[in-house]
Amino acid sequence: MRANNYNIPVHAPLFPDPFVPYTCKDNVSLFAVTEVNEEEVKRILFYTPFDYVDNKMVVSVTDFSNTDKVSYMDSAMVVPVKYGDRYGGYYIYEYENKDAAIAAGRDLWGYPKKYAEINLEEENGVYSGAAKKNGETIISLKANVDDKVSSVGEPITTPHFNIRTIPKPTGGIQFQEIIERDTSPDFVLHEKFYTSMVDVEINATETEPLNLLKPIKVLGGGVVKGDFYATEENGWGKVLGTISF
Template identity: 25%
Template sequence: MSKYEYTILPEYSPLYPALPYHYEDYQKVSVYCRGDKEALQKFLPKEFKVTSDVFEVFVLTNIKIQGLDLYSEGGIVIPCQYKDMEGACVAFEYVDTDGALCAGREIWGYPKKLAEVQFEKDETSIKGVITRKGKKIIDVTFENDNSRIIEPPNLSPRLQVKRMPNPETYGTDTNFVIKNILQNVEVKKKVYGQATLYIEPSVDDPLNELGVKEILGAVYIEGAFTLTYGEIVENLNK
């Protein structure tokens, strides 16, 4: 069997390789915010129900990956429930390479878009900025402060809705609820802190409508994990 038979398109020169992907070294800033539940619900797939008014804004850069080209990303993660299953949905996600974009959308249904990602770190602070179509849709500054310990909400497993358009008519031909769990998770370093967050209004990426009321705290993590196949929880087209 050819190695290309595991991938989708193009068969002779695939955009991304077969799973798993080993994220051996990443750096991530997570900012935990209290928002408006009605606003958070609006940004979830209609099948999901928001379970907390505390959500995550993150910016992440990868230092070493086996499987994909290096990329950086950021986004919004909202705690939610599908029927009796609780987890969290990545409601917005931005990456800076086409391989990460297409693998995330085509395999698991992550709602990835291409954007510019800035991640700058020194001994006491980190600056993370996501820019798309000229708008700074996520602008985070993190400062070390181990007196600001925060207990994050439950954000695992990831629950996503993978929808693909039907090529013959308006609607979907793929419409799955997907559960995805990171494997071999390792936290190499964790630093608590405080953060500022600015979200520039954008028609194309209306993160400013999330209704941020309060920043509860922030965490910087250096770690590793393995990303592999998820599980189809339900076929919504049946």
């Protein structure tokens, strides 16, 4: 049997092999820093080996459409966590609009990516972004960057701590891997600004219980622009531990 690709179908893989390195020039991210229902964050973390830090959550919509290997859009909700003696971020919800990007993130590093329609626009200094599933808006952000502030209390959300779950073909869980990934050292920042004028809306669907995170208090938000690099050094993930079942 010949050597083949690391994702299926091996004769015509869903995402490029190797997936790393890849680049997204002129990457743009709209984000909000919020405080959410503490009990819901703790409930979510009960399923993980990560420790609760506080009830802050970063909500974002990011334009990765200039990515050289797979063009896509992303929307995410990330909470600060502690693993051992280290702090980072755990993606509690994440959505993308391309199957290859979804599969790569899930298969390689354990990001909890699901499909959604996503858009990010700017007009006259107002940035707006949204994620929709089956025509229903589940995440909506709007920020007016005319009212800039120096800080919005952004929590630590890097490195990313993920849980990659490998199921048994007969049902149940084969094992889980705790994976660390941090591309931030290679990000080339062009511009970052904060604003206090941010609107955040989240809505639940049958499969996305985002309403459990309410009530939401918006602390502020902002926009980040730069060049994203997933390099050979930092673009791959690191296995920190394995949970057997």
